[in-house]
Amino acid sequence: MLPLKHRTLCQLFDSFVGAILNYSSEICGVSRKLLNDYGFSEVLFNVNTCNSFVKKFPSIFKSRVIDCFRQEWFGSIDRNRVLDEYKMFKVNFIYEEYLDLVPHNLRCFITRLRTSAHSLHIHTGRFGVHILPRHERLCLNCNLQDIEDVYNFVYICPKYRTIRLKYINHNYYVRHSVYNCYDVLSSNEKHISV
Ligand SMILES: [Zn+2]
Numbered sequence: 001m002l003p004l005k006h007r008t009l010c011q012l013f014d015s016f017v018g019a020i021l022n023y024s025s026e027i028c029g030v031s032r033k034l035l036n037d038y039g040f041s042e043v044l045f046n047v048n049t050c051n052s053f054v055k056k057f058p059s060i061f062k063s064r065v066i067d068c069f070r071q072e073w074f075g076s077i078d079r080n081r082v083l084d085e086y087k088m089f090k091v092n093f094i095y096e097e098y099l100d101l102v103p104h105n106l107r108c109f110i111t112r113l114r115t116s117a118h119s120l121h122i123h124t125g126r127f128g129v130h131i132l133p134r135h136e137r138l139c140l141n142c143n144l145q146d147i148e149d150v151y152n153f154v155y156i157c158p159k160y161r162t163i164r165l166k167y168i169n170h171n172y173y174v175r176h177s178v179y180n181c182y183d184v185l186s187s188n189e190k191h192i193s194v
Pocket residue numbers: 139140141142143144156157158159
């Protein structure tokens with residue numbers, strides 16, 4: 001989210017409260033709704049007696065808008081049934097540093113794993129004629145009867161054993177866990193010993 005400048009916030013306040021005080025009917029209606037939506041209904045009645053509040057209003061309003069947006073955004077992620085793994089990676093609403101640290105030709109693969117835009121069965125089993133329940137989206141490349149998710153793909157499935165031994169540090173591989181898997185894939189370290 002782009003930060004709102006103080007001047008912009010003052011303009012917002014003028015738009016809201018000024019319009020309401022002047023009974024500008026059209027803008028007044030919109031402003032009244034926004035004030036109500038963000039819990040500032042009292043401004044409509046107390047603006048003349050709360051000069052200190054008026055001065056603080058831009059920063060208070062900015063914080064309220066950001067808080068509401070973050071709450072709604074995290075709520076939408078939490079309710080999304082496709083982004084089960086994304087919830088593990090995206091714990092803060094911030095710009096992800098890995099976007100600048102990882103070379104562009106590799107970055108897209110990490111992004112696809114993080115956002116479930118991959119071809120693992122945990123994702124592809126959601127679509128098609130025969131939609132499978134989550135516990136039946138098993139790996140089709142081996143007989144382990146495990147769900148084919150990112151963790152299975154990176155650490156478990158024997159099909160990728162050769163490439164795994166080549167690129168993953170042995171000590172880390174021996175002690176692997178779901179937690180470590182997501183920890184590594186969400187790391188912002190430029191050099192990580194995996
Ligand atoms: Zn497998």
